[in-house]
Amino acid sequence: MAARDLFVEHGYPNVSMSTIAAKVGIRAGALYRHFDTKATLLESVIADNFGWIDEPVNTAGFAEVVDDVLARVTDRPYLSDLWIHEVRYLPAEQARTLRRRMRQWTGNLVPPLRRARPGLDAGQEELLIWAIQSLTSCVGRRAIHAPQSVRLPVVRAGIHALTRAELPPTGAETVAPEAELLPVSRRERLLLAAIEQFSRNGYHETSMTSIGAAADVTGPNLYGYFASKADLLQAVYERGTHAMWLSLDEALAKTALTSGDSPRQALTAVVRSYVRIARTWSAILDDPTAEPGVVATTLTAQREYVGEWSALVSRVLPHLDPRVARLRVQLGLFLAADLYRNPRVSRHDSFPDSVTALVLAVLCDDSDAPKNSDPGPS
Structure with a gap:
């Protein structure tokens, strides 16, 4: 639990094994006797906190499904931050397996949604399912400071409001252009590359070198525009x-x-x-x-x-x-x-x-x- 809370608050890369050990009042050596690496400890944290996704949901009706889903996350307010920010640090195969299990669990929501909202096309249906998951995650999202007594009924009402939204037909997939015309300004190219990489990989996992390479700005020129990654952020x-x-x-x-x-x-x-x-x-x-x-x-x-x-x-x-x-x-x-x-x-x-x-x-x-x-x- 101490490791989980520290990972959620500070991010996995910013938490050391000695910090976790101090949190629980033991020496780092004692912690290493249970977990040989921090990565192993993260794997255990994720496994312990997402075991519930293998349990079926109550599919009697859409309202019952919503209540069931919210009941699972209300006592686990850390889940959304673990999922959004920390799962990326799992070994690739474990992360893929966990995402597959989440998709399978999410599939439980489809039949009751279809009964509540018949006539949706496949894309609208998938979009609504993921929108419901997003609002569900807000029950415990760290960046939202409203008390649970206010937050939970607003999230519940929001989920039901989603199912009443009038959506356009899903339509075709957007095709990205083969070649993108970049600005001439080196500073602007660096900003665009940083925005894309921070979004995709997270701040910690993005380096100035990778940003510079994407923007074709290297060496002293790179630091002539931004003195550090913090300045770029x-x-x-x-x-x-x-x-x-x-x-x-x-x-x-x-x-x-x-x-x-x-x-x-x-x-x-x-x-x-x-x-x-x-x-x-x-x-x-x-x-x-x-x-x-x-x-x-x-x-x-x-x-x-x-x-x-x-x-x-x-x-x-x-x-x-x-x-x-x-x-x-x-x-x-x-x-x-x-x-x-x-x-x-x-x-x-x-x-x-x-x-x-x-x-x-x-x-x-x-x-x-x-x-x-x-x-x-x-």
Whole structure:
């Protein structure tokens, strides 16, 4: 348990065997008598904490499935962070086996989903299954600080809202161009390579050398633009933060609330603008291996950005508790990032419109709205 908690909080690469031993009050030598390497210890942590995926779920009905799934993760709040950030450090064959088992377990959700939402095409069905998994992971996600008493009902309602979303037909797979025209600017090429590699491999597993090679910038030239990997990460975060604000400003200007457009139209435009730019860098925002000092400098801007979304949600649903509005926004942002991580669903040309519809379904769910205009006693 001590190893698991340290891996989740700091990231596997940043935790030593001596740190784990100190956490449990023993010497490092005693720990090595049980686990000969840190990698062996990680394998044991993953095996112990994902054994439940071999157990069938209650498939009597979709509501029962949702309750069953949430019950499994509520007492294991560390699961999502282990899965997203630490499974990558398993030996390749073990990681493949675990992902295959997860896909098989996920298959249990398909029959009840089909009964709840008949008529979906195969791509829509798969997208919804992974969206449900993303929201389920938010029950324990470390980056979300809402108490469990608030978080769990919001996640449950969000999962049910997903199944009511109107999705476009899945369509064809997007074909990437054979050759990509890169900027002439070396600094810009380095930034683009860093965004892609941090997203795919994680901060710790990405080196300045690999970034430089991808951007065709090597030797002294590389460090002439960024003195360290931390400086490059800072620039990546700043790039993402600025992109978020610029796209939000543009979306709000186009919807022109003061000219008569509705808050729902404005929120739709903002979500669509975010989805359009979030493909790569959104996945690195909660990497526990990233430099803490660098990450801390971006938190204020991110909180303010979430606040803009929350204010729009509150205008769409005035009855909503502001804490719930903010939590819904966090769920929506993680949902977009998680789905972009999954090439099985993000490769379709309908994906941006589908993600926009799913995020809006979570944000704008009014199933618990008052049924009349009289709010009653508070």
